[in-house]
């Protein structure tokens with residue numbers, strides 16, 4: 001039971017941001033209660049980071065388990081906080097916590113609302129990522145993929161998709177398309193290295209050279225992306241399939257084309273030029289069009305937060321108080337309404353605060369700062385809540401579904417590790433929540 005002299009803070013989400021925030025708060029003698037939609041902890045570290053990065057994933061998950069096992073940290077997994085969820089955000093806010101931290105990430109796809117987006121063979125990156133990374137229910141869904149795949153977007157997630165398509169699905173052809181130029185590539189050399197052996201370098205070089213004049217007029221050096229790609233090829237992992245991989249630039253998708261059976265046949269792009277707008281190079285359409293043939297299209301253009309969570313959304317993220325009471329390094333961690341009114345005791349960290357930006361290390365930094373803002377707020381309270389951990393547990397026990405607590409999670413992790421050893425694989429994941437709950441013994 002928490003002592004009346006200790007503050008009680010709820011954290012929604014057990015991804016990197018929620019867990020690192022919990023660590024900071026628990027270290028300062030705060031009782032922390034984590035609510036997580038997934039049964040397992042880790043968020044995108046468990047269900048986003050490419051499966052082959054075993055060492056990194058194992059390292060993070062071990063760290064996260066240690067955080068969960070800290071004194072003062074309570075865990076409720078398999079609990080969805082949202083409109084029509086197991087509890088609404090409003091209900092959670094009324095349970096008597098001294099502060100509530102939203103760390104739900106940005107786990108939803110961005111949509112462009114183009115004609116043809118509903119055709120068979122059109123996918124959004126997050127769904128495919130969740131599928132190959134074993135997140136229920138995507139893990140058990142079918143994702144038919146053809147031979148000619150166009151990926152819209154040129155960030156690290158696009159490279160992860162290309163990795164999956166060359167290594168697992170072994171498709172014939174992948175074309176990643178950027179709306180801006182070679183100077184605005186968002187993926188890193190390191191991520192390209194995993195698949196660079198599949199690159200059709202002469203075509204990529206020709207593509208960059210055809211943008212050279214425009215790049216030079218903007219003060220960019222076309223040799224830079226060429227060198228980066230050459231360097232990735234030099235360090236590339238070996239080829240694993242016959243897949244050819246190409247990059248195209250300065251093309252914005254305008255329509256996905258399909259046949260009479262509703263299947264994708266291609267994608268129509270508008271050609272772009274680049275225009276300097278203050279500190280941003282903007283893609284501007286030239287009213288000239290090009291069609292690329294494809295039987296599969298994947299949009300990999302970044303994530304957004306959940307629009308049905310119960311909080312207003314701006315720029316794909318939850319709204320922050322523009323005049324924070326507790327700014328940390330000029331950053332606001334305080335949630336506000338659409339009209340900018342602060343929502344008392346509600347804080348936001350990680351990708352929920354700034355959607356789709358940065359690696360786990362950045363999420364950690366953000367949570368450390370966000371936790372500082374929460375601690376400063378707690379310091380202003382004349383007294384802490386009289387609500388106890390038992391009160392919270394009683395309320396959560398009323399939810400009519402199995403709730404996963406710390407011991408259950410440890411058991412699940414142990415069972416999955418044993419299964420992996422038995423099968424001689426690096427990692428074993430149950431495909432559905434039902435299987436996980438059954439393995440733990442929470443359902444029969």
Ligand SMILES: Cc1cc2nc3c(=O)[nH]c(=O)nc-3n(C[C@H](O)[C@H](O)[C@H](O)COP(=O)(O)OP(=O)(O)OC[C@H]3O[C@@H](n4cnc5c(N)ncnc54)[C@H](O)[C@@H]3O)c2cc1C
Nearest residue numbers: 013015016017037038043044048081104105350351359360
């Ligand atoms: C495909 C992909 C690959 C990546 N690869 C790497 C990599 O290789 N290296 C690296 O450093 N970074 C990588 N990143 C970035 C990294 O995953 C993020 O920086 C980090 O996961 C963000 O952490 P977060 O806790 O804010 O959000 P998330 O990791 O998304 O965690 C959110 C948590 O909130 C929970 N949740 C969501 N909604 C609700 C709700 N309504 N109620 C209750 N709980 C909820 C979820 O179950 C989840 O546990 C990758 C990202 C993506 C998309």
Ligand SMILES: NC(=O)c1ccc[n+]([C@@H]2O[C@H](COP(=O)([O-])OP(=O)(O)OC[C@H]3O[C@@H](n4cnc5c(N)ncnc54)[C@H](OP(=O)(O)O)[C@@H]3O)[C@@H](O)[C@H]2O)c1
Nearest residue numbers: 153154155156157158179180186300301302356357358359
């Ligand atoms: N291995 C890793 O380290 C790893 C793996 C995956 C993800 N991550 C991290 O996760 C974060 C998110 O990655 P991400 O790849 O999803 O996002 P990202 O890096 O922001 O890349 C998104 C891509 O989509 C394009 N795009 C956005 N809106 C578009 C539109 N309306 N039309 C056409 N194209 C559009 C962007 O082009 P513009 O530049 O023109 O906007 C960009 O090429 C990044 O910080 C990334 O580094 C890291």
